[in-house]
Amino acid sequence: MGGDHAPAVVIEGVVDYIRENSRDTTYKIILVGKEKEIHKELKKYRNIRLDRLEIVDALEEISMKEQFLSYWRKREQTSIKKAIDLVRDMKAEAMVSAGNTGAVMALAKNGLGSMKNIDRPALATMLPTLKGNSLLVDVGANTESKPHNLVEFALMGKVYLENIIGIKNPRIGLMNIGEEEIKGNELTKAAHNLLKQLDINFVGNVEGRDVYIGEVDLIVTDGFTGNVTLKVSEGVVEVMLSMLKREIMSNIFSKIGFFFLKHSLKRIKKKLDYSEYGGALLLGVNGIVIIGHGGSNAKAIKNAIHLSYKFVTERVLDKISDEIGKMQKSLKELKYV
Amino acid sequence: MGGDHAPAVVIEGVVDYIRENSRDTTYKIILVGKEKEIHKELKKYRNIRLDRLEIVDALEEISMKEQFLSYWRKREQTSIKKAIDLVRDMKAEAMVSAGNTGAVMALAKNGLGSMKNIDRPALATMLPTLKGNSLLVDVGANTESKPHNLVEFALMGKVYLENIIGIKNPRIGLMNIGEEEIKGNELTKAAHNLLKQLDINFVGNVEGRDVYIGEVDLIVTDGFTGNVTLKVSEGVVEVMLSMLKREIMSNIFSKIGFFFLKHSLKRIKKKLDYSEYGGALLLGVNGIVIIGHGGSNAKAIKNAIHLSYKFVTERVLDKISDEIGKMQKSLKELKYV
Numbered sequence: 001m002g003g004d005h006a007p008a009v010v011i012e013g014v015v016d017y018i019r020e021n022s023r024d025t026t027y028k029i030i031l032v033g034k035e036k037e038i039h040k041e042l043k044k045y046r047n048i049r050l051d052r053l054e055i056v057d058a059l060e061e062i063s064m065k066e067q068f069l070s071y072w073r074k075r076e077q078t079s080i081k082k083a084i085d086l087v088r089d090m091k092a093e094a095m096v097s098a099g100n101t102g103a104v105m106a107l108a109k110n111g112l113g114s115m116k117n118i119d120r121p122a123l124a125t126m127l128p129t130l131k132g133n134s135l136l137v138d139v140g141a142n143t144e145s146k147p148h149n150l151v152e153f154a155l156m157g158k159v160y161l162e163n164i165i166g167i168k169n170p171r172i173g174l175m176n177i178g179e180e181e182i183k184g185n186e187l188t189k190a191a192h193n194l195l196k197q198l199d200i201n202f203v204g205n206v207e208g209r210d211v212y213i214g215e216v217d218l219i220v221t222d223g224f225t226g227n228v229t230l231k232v233s234e235g236v237v238e239v240m241l242s243m244l245k246r247e248i249m250s251n252i253f254s255k256i257g258f259f260f261l262k263h264s265l266k267r268i269k270k271k272l273d274y275s276e277y278g279g280a281l282l283l284g285v286n287g288i289v290i291i292g293h294g295g296s297n298a299k300a301i302k303n304a305i306h307l308s309y310k311f312v313t314e315r316v317l318d319k320i321s322d323e324i325g326k327m328q329k330s331l332k333e334l335k336y337v
Numbered sequence: 338m339g340g341d342h343a344p345a346v347v348i349e350g351v352v353d354y355i356r357e358n359s360r361d362t363t364y365k366i367i368l369v370g371k372e373k374e375i376h377k378e379l380k381k382y383r384n385i386r387l388d389r390l391e392i393v394d395a396l397e398e399i400s401m402k403e404q405f406l407s408y409w410r411k412r413e414q415t416s417i418k419k420a421i422d423l424v425r426d427m428k429a430e431a432m433v434s435a436g437n438t439g440a441v442m443a444l445a446k447n448g449l450g451s452m453k454n455i456d457r458p459a460l461a462t463m464l465p466t467l468k469g470n471s472l473l474v475d476v477g478a479n480t481e482s483k484p485h486n487l488v489e490f491a492l493m494g495k496v497y498l499e500n501i502i503g504i505k506n507p508r509i510g511l512m513n514i515g516e517e518e519i520k521g522n523e524l525t526k527a528a529h530n531l532l533k534q535l536d537i538n539f540v541g542n543v544e545g546r547d548v549y550i551g552e553v554d555l556i557v558t559d560g561f562t563g564n565v566t567l568k569v570s571e572g573v574v575e576v577m578l579s580m581l582k583r584e585i586m587s588n589i590f591s592k593i594g595f596f597f598l599k600h601s602l603k604r605i606k607k608k609l610d611y612s613e614y615g616g617a618l619l620l621g622v623n624g625i626v627i628i629g630h631g632g633s634n635a636k637a638i639k640n641a642i643h644l645s646y647k648f649v650t651e652r653v654l655d656k657i658s659d660e661i662g663k664m665q666k667s668l669k670e671l672k673y674v
Contacts, residue, residue, distance in 0.1 A: 102515075130576055140514055143522040177477060177564040178439075185480040185561050208568025212576040224522050227514040228562055229569050231545025236573040239467055239549040243608060247601035254601045260594025264584035271580060 001033040001061040001079040002099020004294050010098065011041040013301025018052050020302070027309060030054045030092055032083040033061070058082045062103045064294050080104055084111040087287040094288035094308035098279070098296040104289065105141055105282055112285040115317060117324040120145065121284030122153045122223070123291075124160065125230065128271050129214025135161060135170075136211070136219050139280065140227035147190035148331060150174070150220050154195060154202075155327055156283040157218040159320045164310055167217050173206035175221035175229070181205070187222060195220075198330055241269065279304070283320065288312065338370040338398040338416040339436020341631050347435065348378040350638025355389050357639070364646060367391045367429055369420040370398070395419045399440045401631050417441055421448040424624040431625035431645035435616070435633040441626065442478055442619055449622040452654060454661040457482065458621030459490045459560070460628075461497065462567065465608050466551030472498060472507075473548070473556045476617065477564035484527035485668055487511070487557050491532060491539075492664055493620040494555040496657045501647055507554035510543035512562060518542070524559060532557075535667055578606065616641070620657065625649065 001007055014029055021027070031038050035057040042048075058079035075081060080099055086092040088111050097104050105123060114121055122138035137153040138145070145153075154172050161170040174192055176184040181192055183205065195202040203216055211219060211229065221229065244265070248258045258265075279296065282289040288311045292304045311317070338344055351366055358364070368375050372394040379385075395416035412418060417436050423429040425448050434441050438460075446458055459475035474490040475482070482490075491509050498507040511529055513521040518529055520542065532539045540553055548556060548566065558566065581602070585595045595602075616633065619626040625648045629641045648654070 130579055143514070143520075175565065177480070177561055177568075183480075188561075208565040208570075209572040209575075211569055212572045224514055224525075225562060225565055228512065228545040228566060231514075232548055232566050232569050233545075233573050235546040235549045236570050237577070238546075240574070240577055240605065242467055243605045244601070247605060248598070250601070253597045257594045257597025257599075257601070260590045261585070261598055262594070264581070264587070264591040264594070268577065268580045268584060 001037075001058070002064075002097045002104075002294075003292065003296050004064065005297070006098065007033055007037055007041050009296065009298045010301055011038065011044075012298035013296075014053075014305065015042075015045045015048050016298055016302045017305045018048050022049065025052075028052055028054060029305065030056055030083075030086060032056045032086070033058050033079045056082060056086065062100050064100050066100060066103065080107055081111070084108050084287075084289075087289070088112055093312045094290065096290045096292065096301070096304045096308050098292035098294060098301065098304075100294075101280060101291050104291050108282055108285050108287070108289045109141065112287045112289070115284050115286055115321050117321050117328060118152055118156075118284040120149045120152065121282055122149075122156060123226075123280050124153075124157055124283050125280040127211065127230075127233075129212050131214030134211065134214055134217055134219055136221065136226055136229065137283070138221065138223040138226050139230050140223045141282065142223040144224075145187065145222040147187060147194055150187070150191040150222065151194050151198065151327070151331065152284065152324060154198075154200065154218065154220045155323050156320050157220065158200060159316060159323050160281065160283065161217055163314045163316050163319060164307065169201045170217035171201050171203050171215070172218045172220060173203050173210070173216035175208070175211075175219050175225060176205035177207065179205050179207065191220070194331070198327060237269075286317075288317065338374075338395070339401075339434045339441075339631075340629065340633050341401065342634070343435065344370055344374055344378050346633065346635045347638055348375065348381075349635035350633075351390075351642065352379075352382045352385050353635055353639045354642045355385050359386065362389075365389055365391060366642065367393055367420075367423060369393045369423070370395050370416045393419060393423065399437050401437050403437060403440065417444055418448070421445050421624075421626075424626070425449055430649045431627065433627045433629065433638070433641045433645050435629035435631060435638065435641075438617060438628050438631075441628050445619055445622050445624070445626045446478065449624045449626070452621050452623050453658050454665060455489055455493075455621040455658070457486045457489060458619055459486075459493060460563075460617050461490075461494055461620050462617040464548065464567075464570075466549050468551030471548070471551055471554055471556055472502075473558065473563055473566065474620070475558065475560040475563050476567050477560045478619065479560040481561075482524065482559040484524060484531055487524070487528040487559065488531050488535065488664070488668065489621065489661060491535075491537065491555065491557045492660050493657050494557065495537060496653060496660050497618065497620065498554055500651045500653050500656060501644065504554050506538045508538050508540050508552070509555045509557060510540050510547070510553035512545070512548075512556050512558035512566070513542035514544065516542050516544065528557070531668070535664060574606075623654075625654065 059077040062078050083095045084107050087095050120142050123141040124137040125139050126133045135157050137157045161167040176188045248254045279292040290304050290308050396414040399415050420432045421444050424432050457479050460478040461474040462476050463470045472494050474494045498504040513525045585591045616629040627641050627645050
């Protein structure tokens with residue numbers, strides 16, 4: 001039921017996935033939501049393998065705008081809560097939602113708990129850069145972080161990039177103000193000191209300006225700064241496009257110009273729209289949780305299901321836990337955990 | 338000697354200021370830098386009132402890229418250091434520089450000290466928004482802040498906006514993640530609680546996305562977050578323009594489009610370029626310090642001198658000190674200072 005165009009596009013994405021993987025019998029998709037509405041949507045399609053589908057009825061939903069954690073927890077019948085319960089009870093191996101990010105994140109942290117060896121889960125998202133993409137961790141799962149949390153974020157991001165995206169030994173940067181090692185606040189100075197002693201490809205501090213240059217594969221930051229980074233970026237893109245619209249409508253020359261540049265501008269908008277990048281991953285909880293953007297289309301849903309399947313088959317959670325476990329020996333030697 | 342085009346554009350700005358204020362005898366401009374170079378530049382102009390000018394020779398300069406504070410302090414002969422000494426020794430009432438922001442800020446904090454009633458100075462900068470401008474404080478004078486520091490930032494910004502920009506009772510927002518009062522980290526939660534109890538126009542939390550919307554006149558944040566906000570914004574604008582260039586060169590249609598849209602795009606670039614907004618103000622030190630952007634042109638220099646004159650005649654420093662003094666009674670009652 002999650003997302004701006006649910007349940008229609010969610011079902012469409014699921015149907016596309018089933019059709020593309022018609023010979024695969026190693027998966028099952030559980031649709032959690034209002035059963036009647038789901039059936040109504042499914043009737044639009046013919047010739048799909050219903051044996052790959054299961055429906056779990058959920059009477060309520062959490063809207064995209066709701067902000068009240070205390071209220072979410074009380075509602076046992078929401079589709080988000082029920083889906084998380086399925087993962088918790090091992091009736092599902094992963095969860096995909098295009099619903100309210102805050103609600104999925106909070107309920108998943110609460111319902112699933114942290115993985116073994118992980119102190120704090122983190123929300124990760126891919127950002128478009130001039131040279132490809134970078135992963136930013138944490139974009140808001142935590143409001144306060146300690147130095148060893150930033151190390152965990154780095155390791156979780158590293159395992160994800162290596163196993164799911166296929167980037168070997170990813171370049172890891174620490175978001176900071178100023179490039180010198182001595183720059184920053186207490187948190188970043190201590191985290192820098194830890195990261196540089198670990199056996200990872202740590203390239204040092206990166207500044208806000210470097211985020212979209214793409215010289216690193218992974219940027220580690222506390223959840224407050226990461227969230228501000230993400231939202232400021234969205235704001236700048238929106239304002240630039242608004243200004244452009246205003247300018248274009250202001251005279252005949254710019255209208256002509258727009259006519260010719262239209263497709264280029266659309267491509268840029270698409271490239272900068274982080275919703276195109278499949279939303280966010282909640283790393284470090286006891287379960288696979290993929291949170292698509294609210295504006296996800298059918299293709300985004302289909303890709304998110306693909307991603308969750310790969311997460312399961314590549315045993316990414318186990319690998320994260322192993323990696324952190326190994327690293328905690330080093331952290332203990334550094335007297336940090 | 339500061340800025341990318343010094344000393345030529347600095348002198349040009351000074352000459353323009355003198356010409357525009359030819360009947361005013363209430364000011365004097367002290368040029369601090371390499372005397373020979375200054376004389377050489379001044380010779381390019383005729384009919385300027387040299388009685389409004391004074392030159393203080395400085396043998397060295399700090400380059401725009403230098404990042405080493407410890408090194409700056411040792412060099413007594415740099416133009417930045419000498420200009421700050423003039424303010425400290427009350428031989429000048431204000432300082433304007435287009436030089437290395439970090440160096441001016443650090444040397445000014447160190448050389449001038451904090452104003453009475455101010456715990457921590459802050460760096461403030463104007464940002465362009467859809468509805469005009471907003472002032473962002475702090476953008477990097479401090480790496481760590483306490484709740485009462487954020488209150489100081491709010492009050493200093495308020496006095497500046499009221500007296501220099503002419504905005505009565507400016508709307509003040511607190512940069513946070515999430516709009517609800519209970520959202521955020523320990524710092525923002527405590528600062529929110531303080532700000533809402535003071536006799537100011539506090540409108541609550543704003544998110545990164547709201548920065549460029551322009552619903553508030555003043556956004557208060559810690560120096561780490563403020564610096565990241567500023568630099569991420571610069572990064573996004575740069576990347577968007579790079580992508581646009583790449584797209585434009587990719588085919589003949591977009592080249593035609595660009596031809597017609599050229600002027601619109603230039604206007605947007607100018608609007609979003611925060612260097613157009615006169616750089617930054619160091620609020621809360623014992624002296625007036627205005628730091629123009631490194632790329633300042635003559636007009637920006639002239640405007641910065643105007644601004645510094647207004648700062649002096651409007652007695653902004655005294656007003657800031659008074660305002661904070663008054664507010665500290667309330668803060669003491671709230672048991673925060």
